[in-house]
Structures are given as C-alpha cells and as structure tokens.
Amino acid sequence: MVVELISVGTELLLGNIVNTNAQFLAEKCASLGLSMYHQVTVGDNRERLAEDINTALQRADIIILTGGLGPTEDDITKEVCAEVMGFKLVEDPHTRERIETYFKDGIYPVITENNWKQALIPEGCKVLDNHNGTAPGLILEKAGKAAILLPGPFNELKPLFLDAVSPYLQELQPEVIRSQMIKICGHGESQVADQIKDLIAAQTNPTIAPYAKTAEVHLRVTARAADDETAKSLIKPVVKEIKNRFGDDIYTTKEEETLEMAVVRLLKKYELTVTTAESCTGGLIAGRLVNVSGASEVFREGFVTYSNKAKRKILDVSKGTLKKYGAVSEQTAKEMATGGVFATDADVCIAVTGIAGPSTEGDKPVGLVYIACYMKDKVKVEEYHFKGNRDKIREQAVVKSLDLLRRSILTNYRG
C-alpha cells in the first residue's frame, strides 16, 4: 500500500518553519508497513494544490495532507481536496457544536464568522474529533483511494494521528506489521550502529532502523508477517540480542515512554522523592518531570538557582567553594545536589551547573557542564563537554541529568 504526503503551507515554502510533521508522519507510516515514495510541499494556492492532489491520487493509494485547515482565507486544503475528489461541502452539526463548546469560556470568547468555515465537511467523509483545536481531521474515501486531512499544528496532528489515523491505516493493511521500540541513552548514533552492525547487515525481516535524538538513540525493530504471533516471534530474538548488548543503556522498550516517564516510574517503584537544583538548565529538568502525569507523587518542589547568591542562600553552597572553584565546577555541583536534599525532604537531588554560552566564563569553555546526583548520602558528579548552541547544550544537559538520575536509582536500589 503506497502513501504520499502533501504538506500545505506557504510558511514551509518560505522556510519559516521546519517540517517536523513530515518526519513524524513518515516514521509512523514506515512503522505501519506503508511505502512512501514521494513527499510534496505546496503553498496556499488552489491551482497548485489541486495539481499535487491529482498527481498524488494517481500514484498512491492513500494521501495524507497536513495544514491549511484553519479558519482564515488562505486555509484551502479541505475546499480544494473536496473539489478534486468530487465532494460537496456541508455543515456538520457535530463539529459546529464542538466549535461552540471549544470557544465557550475559552481564552478568546468571540467566535468570528470565519470560524464556522471549520464546521463544513466533505459530505459523507469520516470526521476525526480534534481535542486540541477547532479543525477536525477528515478522511475522504472514493474509488479505492483515501485522502486523510490533518491540521498543521503538531500538538493537534500527533494525537489525531495516533488515536484515529493509525488504527484506520492498520485496518487497510493486509499484512501485519509489528514493531518494537528500544530507546537507548549514553551512546551516539554511529556507536550504536557499530555495536549492531552485524545485525543490521543480516537484516531482512525484521529490519532495524536507528533514529538519532538529542543525546538518545532509538532503534525500531520491525517485522512483517501474515499474523501478529508470527511477527512477534520474528522480533523477539532480535530485541533480546539488542538488550544483551546494551543492558542498562536501554531506558525503555515502550513506544510511548519518554525518558522522564521512565525516571518517574523508577522513582515510584522505589518510593523515592526527587528535587532539582538547576542553574544553566533553568527549570527545564523540573519541567520534564512535571510533563509526566502523576509526577506529584515523586516531585514536590524544585529550585532554579541561577545566581551565585541564590546557590548560597537556597542550597547552602559555600562562599569558599564558589570563590575557589567557581560556579561551574565539580565542587559546586556536589554542594548544590547536597543542599537540595537538605533544603527539602526529598530523598534524591539532581543538580546542574554549566556554561550554555554564547560567552565563556573565564578559562572555562562553552559547553562545560557538571551534573550531580545526591542519593543515599553519596553524590555522583559527571563532567560533560557538550557541542552546539545554547539550546542544544541545555537540551543535552537535561537528557544527561535525567539519565544520571535513572542510572543512580538502578545502581543504588535494584536488588
């Protein structure tokens, strides 16, 4: 089954935004066993969009269109797609009601006239309720082909795809595709590839695909088979072998589990509470922990101590340490982590101090980061030299902090 992706939006053609939707959808389609031969990006232009939809319908079974479902004049995806495929637009009372509910008590109480445009749907199409916006997802089926229309914003597109589109696509597929995710922290992409190059060289079914993420590598093992049991039995030995090779570097084998979810899971398991003492990451580690629903069981408070004074006052870092070694030092990181535990009633503290740039501090280079974890009366400190710009350095520091916390729990608490 062949799928083609059409991203609609002049902002993509002008380079205002990176097309991360395309990567997400391509990865998901691949994991569903669909073949994708073309991705197309086109602007908010009727004629050219119609041309691209026509071409895509000729060479693919399913086309996925993203963007251009908003309420403004230049949002034309639904209108053009309906016209090309021969659908009439009619008002959907269900969607109209959802729009009314969405705006009621919302932050923008006025519903402008153009919003009702979003209640129009191609007659007879499938409507996928959007819980994060006013444009529903739509599936238009005709002559053995399907067009799937999704809103452009990622936080609307992603849940719509996972909840409604993915099951729909799965049902169309005669073969069963089963994939297993393995998420690894602590190796670069080329190192991971090197450690499993024999497995990659030998792969036919299942296949192994590596995905590089910030300070993480994800491996997806995918098998095709006539039934689910056979697919699973093809995957199992490969996953087992990868687990043997990477051991504790694997933080999860669950598709939807993020690193912070894995950390919160371990904290809960061993009944631990954690606090955070952040300098260069400025609250982002706490922010990641609070990402996890139910984090309140293990995380009660955290500190952003950006200035030296705050490090002293809140975390009791000694004046002497700051003077002798500086704010970005192993010693300061240690005292921050220790101080965090003593300032709260948490069992564990993760502390970070570093230079995110753009300017260096004295003789210390941009990218130098110390991460400390206080646990069971001991502090473990790690020194990193991250590459990249301010954002990239901070992102890597957050991932490595969560990973140090995870590894420390395993070392100290696992039987």
Added chain:
Amino acid sequence: MVVELISVGTELLLGNIVNTNAQFLAEKCASLGLSMYHQVTVGDNRERLAEDINTALQRADIIILTGGLGPTEDDITKEVCAEVMGFKLVEDPHTRERIETYFKDGIYPVITENNWKQALIPEGCKVLDNHNGTAPGLILEKAGKAAILLPGPFNELKPLFLDAVSPYLQELQPEVIRSQMIKICGHGESQVADQIKDLIAAQTNPTIAPYAKTAEVHLRVTARAADDETAKSLIKPVVKEIKNRFGDDIYTTKEEETLEMAVVRLLKKYELTVTTAESCTGGLIAGRLVNVSGASEVFREGFVTYSNKAKRKILDVSKGTLKKYGAVSEQTAKEMATGGVFATDADVCIAVTGIAGPSTEGDKPVGLVYIACYMKDKVKVEEYHFKGNRDKIREQAVVKSLDLLRRSILTNYRG
C-alpha cells in the same frame, strides 16, 4: 524567477531524519526573492527521481537537488539529473585531484574505487569546490533552466550554498524582496485575521501572511521591488497600520526576537528583577527566561512549588487559603506571587497554579489556570480555561504568563 527543491534520500521517506536542509534553502531562496511553489522529497530510485526532475524542470526556472551525491551505489542524483538533461558524464581532473588531497592524511586513508565516481561531472557544468567533503556542488545549465546539485550533509551544503550558490542566484534575480515580522500575543489567529481582513483583501504588494503559534500570531509583511529602498517604502505604511490596530498586543517587530527575549529586554530597560513561582508549569517559565542569553541580569532564582507543602514552606501561602480555596484558585495564585517576591529580593514575581490534567481536581476542570503577577505592591491575577492536552495547557500557560509579565511592566513603568 521560480525555484523548486528536490530532496533526495530514502532516509527522509522513512522519517529517519528531519529535513532541515529544506527549511534552510527555502528561507535563503525567499530572501533572494525567488518564488518557491513546490518542494519534493523522493527516495534513491532512478525512475521516480527522473520523473520528479522532469516535472520540476517544466514548472520552475531553477531546481535545487540535495543529497545522493555520495560514493555508494544508491547515490544517483548526478547520474539521473545528467541523463534527464542530456549531459554526458566525464572525469574532472580538478575534482579528482581534490579528492586525492582530501584523503591524504585524512582519517580514512584508503581511497576505495567507488570514490572516483565523485570525480565524474556532467560535461560543461559549473563545479563548486566543497571544502568539507568529497562531493562538489554542480550547476547544470540548459535551455534557460538550471539544476543546482548540492551534497546532503548540512555542514557541506550550507557553506556551498552561501559561498557559491547564493551569489549565482543573486545575479539571476532582478528584484529585491524585503519582509517585516510583527509578533502578536493576546488574540487567536482568526481574530487577528478578522481585524485586518480589509488589509488582507487589498494585498498585492506587499503581502501579509499570518502564522499561528501557541497563544501567539505572527504576521509577515513582504514586498518585492526593484531596489531595497522601494521595498522598504512599500512595507512601511502597512506595518504602521497594523501597529495602530494591535498596539501593545504586538510584543516585537524583530524577526529573531522571541517573547521571552522581549520580556527580558523590558526588565532590563526598567532595571527590574523577576522571580518565578510555578506549580503546573513546573519550571518551564524559568526555562524560557533562561533561554535568553544575558537573563542572569534580571533573573536570579525561581521556584517550582508543586506540592501544597512546598507552596506553604517556600512561598508562605497560608494553610487557610489552601484549605478554603484550594491550590488552584485566585487566592493561592496571589499569595504565591506575593510570597515569591518576599522569599527573594526580586522586584517582580510571576506565579502560576492550574490543572494541566489529565484528571480534574474536585469540581475544578482540566485547563483551569490562574496566573498572578506581583509588581509595585500590587498583584494582578488572570483566570484562564485552556483547552488541549497536558502539554498544550502548560505551553499556553507559559506564554500567557510571559505576556502578563510584559503587559504589567508596560502598565506600571512606561511613562
């Protein structure tokens, strides 16, 4: 002059990587005044690549192909493009010599046979020396059309584009393009569009394009003209009119300035320091402030008070308030903001408490968020009912918090 982009590589179709090259090239082409109507992504497949090159040559004056110039079997961009455009491949002694030099003393001293493939060029084409790899850039010109071939790795593509391709394209372009960004907070996309629908309806040159961001709307006003001065003078009255209509809802007109940068700029201007007291946003407001290089002048410390106990202990929120009104209430938000200022020596505190979900708290719904700003002995509180999932609610709360801080400064300090 119309340009079309063809990204070549099966890894893009599988979603292994994000196509950041496309964003870079699109932005650069737009700033050169080239019109881009289509971007296409295709795999390492001769037939489909040839089809896409043919189509692109029909509808564009210039096509830019990226990727597929490596030494391996599945690198076919040059071969297919030369065939489609009717060029013979010949060995280029200059490129052969550069490949020899590149490998000498390199980390891979052996030149394998397939590397010589990279010394073959379409006869008579322009060769652009690549200082960061072995595949040169190539420009093939025929019948008033040009195909520009660039290597896929960004650290090779970027300097090649800036040093050689950009000047080449500039010479072809008679027109200058100039654009001005206007970033708005406090209105939804449809409301913004509604307020300027007369301007949008009348647009020809300059054009006005709205971009919806989380709780923000960006407008880009773009003009084309024979010279820079004329383009600027076309933009000026439109920008002035938009400024008149949105006033303080506009937080910046600088392309690169983010909301947190605008906030830090204002804090610096009025010599104010800020602290944060976050519950449901869990450190993300602090994280946004620390995003700004130089934030240390205005932000020294912040608190994540996720539990009631932390709110009481760190921010001195009274037990009675928590009991009577609950943690998610106007009263608690007020006391958090007040407590934040008294717990530190900051002038201003922004405090957030809310229900990010997925579960409600008693009779309070998911999405209910109170944001308080303490400034000049007064606290302003706003109540919001955000829609969406946990992430989306938190993201909106962060933007609205930064915006409340920004507006409070304008109200209290601007002359």
